[in-house]
Amino acid sequence: MSHDQLDELRDQLDKVNLDLLEQINKRARLVKEIGEVKRQQGIARFDPVRERKMLDHIAEHNSGPFETGTLQHLFKQIFKASLELQEEDNSKALLV
Amino acid sequence: MSHDQLDELRDQLDKVNLDLLEQINKRARLVKEIGEVKRQQGIARFDPVRERKMLDHIAEHNSGPFETGTLQHLFKQIFKASLELQEEDNSKALLV
Numbered sequence: 023m024s025h026d027q028l029d030e031l032r033d034q035l036d037k038v039n040l041d042l043l044e045q046i047n048k049r050a051r052l053v054k055e056i057g058e059v060k061r062q063q064g065i066a067r068f069d070p071v072r073e074r075k076m077l078d079h080i081a082e083h084n085s086g087p088f089e090t091g092t093l094q095h096l097f098k099q100i101f102k103a104s105l106e107l108q109e110e111d112n113s114k115a116l117l118v
Numbered sequence: 119m120s121h122d123q124l125d126e127l128r129d130q131l132d133k134v135n136l137d138l139l140e141q142i143n144k145r146a147r148l149v150k151e152i153g154e155v156k157r158q159q160g161i162a163r164f165d166p167v168r169e170r171k172m173l174d175h176i177a178e179h180n181s182g183p184f185e186t187g188t189l190q191h192l193f194k195q196i197f198k199a200s201l202e203l204q205e206e207d208n209s210k211a212l213l214v
Binding site for chain 2: 027028031032034035036038039040041042043045046047048049050051052053054055056059060063072076079080083084085086087088092093095096097099100103106107
């Protein structure tokens, strides 16, 4: 294995990082939209049943190498950040 | 806005979750490969300069809605989990 191969793998990793970035932000835009719909319908933003379903869905589709527990931990962090984004939106809406 | 629209948005979110799952596992496979190359070359697995560069790269390409700080926090969690995966591999290699 040469240094070039390491550079090549790192280039691939950079591309995956940008794909992940795009998907995480795409997810955030969807969550904001969902938050807006829920706000209009007077539905609570945090839905633990829905969160559980999403975590189960991830478990069903995990082919590794990450263990499901690790992935669910990472997704919970993403869910939490997304919920905070919805809360910011709601605070702004209340100020209007 | 009807309930159907909420369902439609949730279907889109499920798809993004699966895309994210795929990218995170793809990233893990690359990191494992990089770890193997580094092990063969006797290079330290954790490289704080490289990690800093990846975080800067993410900051440069962030178009929101997540703030860069939030994204970097999420990516650090992904980096940490990936490093743990490399360490598991290394422990197994040492046992061979």
